Amino acid sequence: MSTTPRERARAQTLLDITRIGREHLAADGAAALSLRAVARDLGVVSSAVYRYVKSRDELLTLLVVDAYTQLGDEVDAAVDAADGPVEKFLTLGRTVRSWGLREPAGYALLFGSPVPGYHAPAEQTTGPGTRVIVKLVQIFDEAWREDRLVARTTPASLSGLHGDFSDIRNEMGTDMSDDALARGVTVWASLFGAVSFDVFDQYGSDTFGARDQIFEYQLALFVELAGLT
Template sequence: MTTTPRARARAQTLADITRIGRDHLAADGAAALSLRAVARDLGVVSSAVYRYVKSRDELLTLLVVDAYTELGDEVDAAVDAAESPVEKFLALGRAVRKWGLSEPARYALLFGSPVPGYHAPAEQTTGPGTRVVVTLVSIFDAAFRSGQLTDRPSPSSLASLHGSFTEIRNELGTELPDEAIARGVSVWASLFGAVSFDVFDQYGADTFSSRDDLFEYQLACLIELAGLE
C-alpha cells in the first residue's frame, strides 16, 4: 500500500518522539517523563507534540509498545536461528538477558516497579507484551509434540488450576498437559527473575566473578525444570 506524504510525516514525527522519549527514559526515569521536555528536544512547541501524543500516559504507552516490540524481535531472531528445542530455549534466555543488560531503563519500564498513576491499556500492550511468553510456549509445545519433553508426575495437586490451564491451551493452541504448563510457568517466572536480578544489580557488584557463567548455570537448571531433552 502506498503511503501519503502526510502519513509518512506523521510516522517520522512519532519515531522522533519515541527516540527522544527513550533518551529521557534512560536519563530521568519513567516517572519524570515530560511531553514539554520532549517537545523542547524535538524543537517544537508543546502543542505540536500534543497533536501526536496527547498525554504522558500516551507517551509511556508508546515507549512500552516500542520496547516490547524490540525485545520480541530480538528474541524471535535468536530463536529462529536455533534448531532443537533446547537450543531455542537457550537462545531465548540469552536474548532476553542481552537486551535487558543493553537497555536497562526500557527493561525496567516493562518489568520493574510500576510507574505511579500509569495503567497500560491492554488493547495496545497485551499483544506486544506477550510475544516472548508465546514464543516460549511454542518451544515447549514443539518439544512435547516431538517427544522431547519429559513427562513427570506433579509434586503437588494441580486440580484447582485445571480450568486455567485449559484456557491457556485454548488461547495458545497447545496440547501441553497441566503439569507441563505448570513447569513452563515456573521456568518463565524464574528466567525473568534471574534476568531482573542481573539487570537491577541485585546480586551486588562483586558477589560473583562471572555473571555470564552464573546465568548459563541458571539456564541449565531451567532446562532440567522444564523437562527439555
C-alpha cells in the same frame, strides 16, 4: 499500499518522539517523563507534540510498545535461527538477558516497578507484551510434540488449576499436560527473575566476577526444570 506525504511525516514525527522519549527514559526514569521536555528536544512548542501524543501516559504507552517490540523482534530472530527446543530455549534466555543489560531503562519500564498512576492499555500492549511468552510456549510445545519434553503425572496440588490450564491450552493451541504447563510457568517466572537480578544489580556489584557463568548455570537448571531433553 502507498502512503501520503502527510502520513509519512506523521509517522516520522512519532518515531522521533519515541526516540527522544527513550533518551529521557534512560536519563531520568519513567516517572519523570515530560512531554514539554520531549517537545523542547524535538525543537517544537509543546502544543505541536500534543497533536501526536496527548498525554504523558500516551507517551509511556508508545515507549512500552516500542520496548516490547524491540525485545520481541530480537528474541524471534535469535530463536528462529536456532535448532531444537533446548538450543532455542537457551537462545531465548540469553537474548532476553542481553537485551535487558543493553537496554536497562526499557527493561525496567516493562519488568520493573510500576509507574505511579500509569495503567497500560491492554488493547495496545497485550499483543507486543506477550510475544516472548508465546515464543516460550511454542518452544515447549515443539518439544512436547516431538516427545522431547518429559511427561510426568500431574500432582494433586495442581488440581485446582485445571480450568486455568485448559484456558491456556485453548488460547495457545497446545495439548501439553497441566504438569508441563505448570513447569513452563515456573521456568518463565524463574528466567525473568534471574534476568532482573542481573539487570537491577540485585547481586551486588562485587559479589560475582563472572555473572555470565551464573546465568548459564541457571539456564541449565531451567532446562532440567522444564523437562527438556
